[in-house]
Amino acid sequence: DGGITQSPKYLFRKEGQNVTLSCEQNLNHDAMYWYRQDPGQGLRLIYYSQIVNDFQKGDIAEGYSVSREKKESFPLTVTSAQKNPTAFYLCASGDVNNSPLHFGNGTRLTVT
Amino acid sequence: AQSVSQHNHHVILSEAASLELGCNYSYGGTVNLFWYVQYPGQHLQLLLKYLSGDPLVKGIKGFEAEFIKSKFSFNLRKPSVQWSDTAEYFCAVKARGSASKIIFGSGTRLSIRP
Numbered sequence: 507d508g509g510i511t512q513s514p515k516y517l518f519r520k521e522g523q524n525v526t527l528s529c530e531q532n533l534n535h536d537a538m539y540w541y542r543q544d545p546g547q548g549l550r551l552i553y554y555s556q557i558v559n560d561f562q563k564g565d566i567a568e569g570y571s572v573s574r575e576k577k578e579s580f581p582l583t584v585t586s587a588q589k590n591p592t593a594f595y596l597c598a599s600g601d602v603n604n605s606p607l608h609f610g611n612g613t614r615l616t617v618t
Numbered sequence: 619a620q621s622v623s624q625h626n627h628h629v630i631l632s633e634a635a636s637l638e639l640g641c642n643y644s645y646g647g648t649v650n651l652f653w654y655v656q657y658p659g660q661h662l663q664l665l666l667k668y669l670s671g672d673p674l675v676k677g678i679k680g681f682e683a684e685f686i687k688s689k690f691s692f693n694l695r696k697p698s699v700q701w702s703d704t705a706e707y708f709c710a711v712k713a714r715g716s717a718s719k720i721i722f723g724s725g726t727r728l729s730i731r732p
Binding site (some may be wrong): 537539541546547548549550551554556562564565596598600606607609610611612 | 624627652654661662663664667708718719720721722723724725
């Protein structure tokens with residue numbers, strides 16, 4: 507089955523630690539996205555990538571970093587510089603022909 | 619840069635009532651527009667999309683939306699809601715021809731009273 511896999515489902519970290527969230531897709535999509543979902547704020551775009559080895563900042567990129575070394579993978583690192591990292595993180599992929607986004611099941615990150 | 623506004627944060631309706639959820643976007647150029655739905659405990663899925671052509675688009679489960687270019691709007695409608703429509707609804711916009719940046723609104727939570 508084709509789809510997007512985000513792991514882990516729940517993640518707990520201490521303040522001051524960097525943490526990397528995994529996102530893998532086998533849909534052969536060129537574009538991949540990271541969103542953060544907070545109650546009442548919808549989905550806010552963190553980073554997106556149209557092709558391998560290229561990515562752009564979204565609206566709330568500060569305190570986050572990404573890489574796109576392979577088409578299938580788009581890991582997101584939440585750094586210690588992110589002031590409010592506790593949130594639900596969603597990864598998505600799509601092709602460049604305006605087809606709908608496919609979403610993963612999300613990772614809930616809790617930083618204490 | 620494009621942005622999306624959904625002014626209704628929480629809508630409560632009785633079964634069989636008609637539904638209209640507002641979505642306004644800001645962007646001066648041509649856009650593609652989407653409505654996504656997130657049922658409790660499930661991941662987001664596409665309800666419908668507007669790419670070009672007929673501004674009235676029909677989606678799954680009896681939903682439809684109308685693109686009104688002059689009003690920068692893409693409101694979601696359903697003539698008669700069911701309890702199973704309880705979910706959160708997100709409008710999204712993508713500027714056509716640009717990098718594949720897709721921006722979502724803040725969402726509208728829909729609660730249906732049985």
